[in-house]
Amino acid sequence: MRWLGWIALAASLAAAAVASGIHEQSVRSRLLRADPDLVASDPQLVAYAMDMGALTYSGACSGCHGPALTGDRRSGVPDLTDSEWLYGTGRLSEIERIVLYGIRSGYSKGWNLASMPAFARAKPYASYHVDPLKPGEVDDVTTFVLSLQNAASPSDAVERGKTVFLKNGLCFDCHGADARGDPAIGAPDLTDAVWLYGNGSAESIHAAIAHGMAGSCPGNIDSLSFAEIRAVALYVHSKRSGGRAHDP
Known part of the structure; x- marks a missing residue:
């Protein structure tokens, strides 16, 4: 009669597998x-999604943002763990x-609003007319931005740079008159110590303004399932350190 025991065990395992599958489907839904x-x-949702999110991040995001989510300032890839x-x-x-x-990915629902003009070029911006800046004006705006970091700067150059920032340079249009940026369009805060490109040196700031x-x-709506997209968003959300981020 031992075979009856094996049948009962098999039936029990099958029932458990079915129940587990139903439970997983319910949580996924x-x-x-x-x-x-x-x-x-x-x-429960966090526990279900985190492994999927980590795996999805590794395959779809780590190539740019890195395995530790810390980005690459040499190419302007943001750190996803800072504030x-x-x-x-x-x-x-x-x-x-x-x-x-995505961002500037070609999808109409992506963030496609703000790009930093190349003010040293004859035509700084492709989308609409922006006047180029003279070399001395680029230098002065660089000095002004450095002064926002409490860097010692010649006061006359700071004032000239501030004038360009608030007037003919149109910098305020994206970064704001207070230079604190606008997260609605992806314009960075120039008053903090977080730099998307470079290290906040005069050389890296000058390069951003000039070039x-x-x-x-990239957008992933055509390459990842909606469960993977939500899971990887949750995974990234879990790694942030605070700052502007907030929960409901």
């Missing part, structure tokens, strides 16, 4: 239906939107 900004407060959010405020829904549609910057991030 809840993950997809949930308000993205509430997912992080649900321990600064270039686009948005760090909400999971905003991260998910970037994973879905422009316009990094991109």
Whole structure:
């Protein structure tokens, strides 16, 4: 009669597998239906999604942002673990939107608004007319931006640079009159110590003003499942250190 025991065990294992599959399907369904900004407060959804998110990040994101999510300032790839959010405020829904549609990726729902003009060129900006700056004006704006970091700078050059920043340079149009940027369009805060390109030196600031910057991030709506997209957004959200980021 031992075979009856084996049959009972097999039936029990099969039932457990079916129950596990039904449970996983139920959790996956809840993950997809949930308000993205509430997912992080649900321990069951977090536990389900984190492994998938880590695996998806490794395959789709680590090539640029690195395995530790710390980015690469040489090519303008942002650090995803610091306190600064270039686009948005760090909400999971905003991260998910970037994973879905990208930045300057060609998708109409992506962030495609702001690019840094190359002010040393005869035609600094492709989208609309912006006057170029003279070499001395580029130098003065560089000095002004350095002064925002409390760097010792010649006061006359700072004042000239501030005038260019607020008037003919049109820098204020994206970065704001207070130079604190605008996360709604991806314009960085120039008053903090977080730098997307370079290390905040005079050389790297001058290069950004003279030659422009316009990094991109691909959209993944056509290459990842919606479960993978939400999971990787949750994974990135879990690695942030705070700052502008906030939970509901």
